[in-house]
Amino acid sequence: MSSNEYAIQINNVDKCYQVYESPARRLKQFIMPRIEQKLGKTPSVYHEDFWALKDVSFELPKGQTMGIVGRNGSGKSTLLQIIAGTLSPSSGSVNVNGRVAALLELGAGFNADFTGRENVYLNASLLGLSHEETEDKLDDILSFADIGHFIDSPVRAYSSGMLVRLAFAVQAQIDPEILIVDEALAVGDAKFQAKCFARLKKLKQDGTSILFVSHATEQIVTHCDRALLLDGGVVQAQGQPRDIVNRYLDILFGKKKTADSERDEINKQLEIAVAGEKQLAVRESVAKNASAEKLPLFSHLNGLYDKRPNYNPSEYRWGDRSAELVDFYLEQEGESYPSNISPKKEILFSFRVVFNNMIVRPIFGFAVKTKEGVTIYNTNSEWQSIDTLDAGMPGKDAVITVTLPVMLFEGDYFVSVGIASSSTEGEIIPHDRRYDSIHLAIGPVKTFTGLADLNARIKFETE
Template sequence: MSSDLFAIEVNNVSKCYQVYDNPLKRLKEIIIPKKQQREGKVERLYHDEFWALQDVSFRLKKGETVGIVGKNGSGKSTLLQIIAGTLTPTTGSVKIAGRVAALLELGAGFNNDFTGRENIYLNAVLLGLSKAEIDEKIDDIISFADIGHFIDSPVRSYSSGMLVRLAFAIQAQIEPEILIVDEALAVGDARFQAKCFARLKQLKERGTSILFVSHATEQIVTHCDSAILINDGVMLMQDSPRVIVNKYLDLLFGKTDKKIEVKEETESSIEQHRAEGHLQDISNNLFAFEDGLSFEQRPNYNPSEYRWGDLKAEIVDYQLIQDGKHYPLVIESEHAIHLQFYIKFKDAVYRPIFGIALKTKEGVTIYNTNSEYQDIDMSRQFNAGDIMHASFSMPVNLASGDYFISVGIASCDEGGAVVPHDRRYDSIHLSVVNRVQFIGLVNLDTHISLK
C-alpha cells in the first residue's frame, strides 16, 4: 500500500559520527578495547558522539515536490545522502520506490580524467541506463548542458558552473522517478537556473518526485508543494512552504532553540500582554483615532497573521488610506496607498529597525524594505512609554488579486544579531482590482510602438 502512494519513506532516521580529538585516540580505540575485551574489562571509549540527525521521519508522495530548509550545519545534506544511499543511517530506515537521481555535490560521481561526454555515459550507466538508452538521450543532455566544445575536454578543467550544468543535465534528462537536488542550482547563472526550474516543472508533471534543498526561500515557496524545517539535526515540522519559510526566517533572525515551538511561544507572550490589559489600554488611549479600535479590529486585518517577538516594542495600530478613503475593502490599482503604523515601546530599545514587506497570497515577496536599507537615522534610544510613528506611501501597480503586508520592529544586540520585538507577518490583507490588461504580478507600464 505504502509503495503505491509514496516515493520515499524516512522512518526514525538518526546519524551519529564518532569525533576524535586526535589520530592517536582513534588508534587507541581500535587496539585497546580488543585487549580489554580479552581481559574481561569494561571497554573505554576515546571518542565523542556528534548526532548529525536525530529521529527524522517523513514521507514524500509520488509526483510531489518537497523542499527542505534549515541553517548551515542543520543536517540537510546528511539526510539527502542517506536517502540517496551514499551514507548509512546509524538507526532508522529509508524506503525508496523508484530510480533515484541525486545532485548533491559539484563533481560528485565524475571522473576528473574523463571528458564530459565520457562522464555522461559513466553516470547514466550507474543510474541504470543501457548504452542504447544513453545513445538516444546524449544529444539532449549535451544540448541542455550547453557547455560547447568543453564537452570533449576532461572535467578537471571545468568551472563550478560548467560542472553543475553537466551534472544537472545528466540527472534531469534521464527522467528519474525521484530527483534529489541539494543547493547545486545556486551555482548556475540566472538563465541556466530558469531552464533548470522549467525542467523540474516538466519532470513533476510527468510524475517525478522531487526533494529540493535551497536557502533561497522564494524558490521553496514557488516550486514546492510542502516543506520541511530541520534545525540542529532535528526535524521541527512539515507544513506548507509559506509557513515553513516564516519559521525558517525566525530561526535565522530570532529564536534558535530547536525544542521550542515558535508559534506557541509567540501566542503565549501576546496572550499574557492581553491579560495584563496592555493592548486594550494602548488602542483606547494613545492614538489620534478616537474610534476605540485596535490593529486586530481594522477591516483589512488578517486574523491568520503569524506574529511573534519579545514585545519590547509593539506595533499596536495602523491606518490605511487610499484616495481619502480609510481602510478600503478593495484597493484600486494605479492609485497609491498610504499606511501609518503606531509603535509603543515597553522597554528601552536602541536604534530600532522598522521593516515592511508585500507578498502574494502564495508567499512570494514582491517588495521588502526597512529603515536600515533606506539610511534613515535611528541612532537613538527609545524608552518605555515612547511612541513611534512609521509612515510610508506605496504605488499599487499590481495585478488583480490578493496580497498581504507584513511589518516588523526589531533591533540589534551588541553582537550584531537581530532581536525581533514584534513581527506581524501577513497582517494586512489587500484585495487589488486592476482594470489594465497584462500578465504577471506588476504593471511596469510598458509602451509599445509599432511602425
C-alpha cells in the same frame, strides 16, 4: 495513502558519527574495550557521539516537490545522502520507490580524468541506463549542458559552472522517478537557472518526485508543494512553503538570543545614547503629505492589531519584544480597512509601535508578498534614509505611516512589517516581526497581467 503512493518514506531516521579527539583515542577505542570486557570491567568510551540527524520522519507523495531548508550544518546534505543511498542511517527506515537521480556535491560521480562525454556515459550507466539508451539521449544532454567543445576535454579543467551544467543535464534528461537537488543550481548563471527550473517543471508534470534544497527562500516558495525545516539534525516543522520559510528566517536571524545577551545589548545602547552631546528624545515621524487630522486614532491598549479588519490570523510573529507593533490602520480613498483594494490608487498604512526597552535608531521594515510567499516589494526606513526616531524610550510609543500606489495585479497579497535595530557590532536585532499579518485583496485590472504594473507606454508611429 498506501505506501505505493509515496515516492519517499522516512521513518525515525538517526545518523550518529563517532568523533575522536586524536588517532590515538581511535586506536584505544578499537583495542581497550575488548580487553576490559575480558577482564570483567566496564568498557571505556574514547569518542563522543555527534548526531547529524535525530528522529527524522517525513513522506513525499509521488509527483510532488518538497523543499528542505535549514542553516549550514543542520543535516540537510546528510539526509539527502541517506535517501540517495550513499550513506546508511544509524537507525530508522528509508523506503524509496523509484529510480533516484541526485545532484549532491559538485562533481560527485565524475572522474576528473575522463572527458565530459565519457562522464556522461559513466553517470548514465550508474543510473541504470544502457549504452544504447544513453546514445538516444546524448544529443538532448549535450544541448542542455551547452558547454561546446569542452565536452571532449577532461572535466578537471571545467569551471564549477560547467560542472553543474553537465551534471544537471545528465540527471534531468534521463527522466528519473525521483530527483534530488542539493543547492547545485546556486553556481549556475541566471539563464541556466531559468532553463533548469523549466526542466524541473516539466519533470514534475511528467510525474517526477523532487527533493529540492536551497538557501534561496524565493525558490522554495515558488517551486515546492511542501517544505521541511531542519535545525540541529531535528525536523522543526513541515508544511506549506510560505510558513516553513518564515520559521526558517526566524531561526536564521537569531530569535533565540539569551536573556543575558539581550540585557548586555540594551546596556550598550543606553551608554551610547547617554554619551551623546544632546538628550535623545522620541519624535513621531509622519509622512509629509498626511495632515494631522488624517492621522488615525489608536487605542493605547495592546492587542488591537489582531482585532482589525484585514488582519491575517495565520501571521507568523517573532522577536524579542523590546518594541512591539500593537496596532495598524488601513485606508484608501477615505474608506477605512477596505475589503477590496482598488488598483492604481494610493493606499495609506499606519502602524503604532510601543517601546518596552530603549531602542536606539529603530528600523521599520515593510514588505508585500504574494499568497505563495514570493516577495514583490521589500524596504525599510534605513535603506530609504528616513528621518526616524533617535531613540525609542520605555513606555513611549510612535506612529509610522506608509503611503504607496497599488500597482499590483488582481489577487490576494500579504503585508509583512517589522521593527528592529542594529547592535553595536552591526547585527540586526529583530524586536517584532509580523510576517504576512495584513491581507490585501486587489480588485480586477484590465490593462496588464503578471504581478506588478511597470507603467509601460506603448506608442505607434508611421512614416
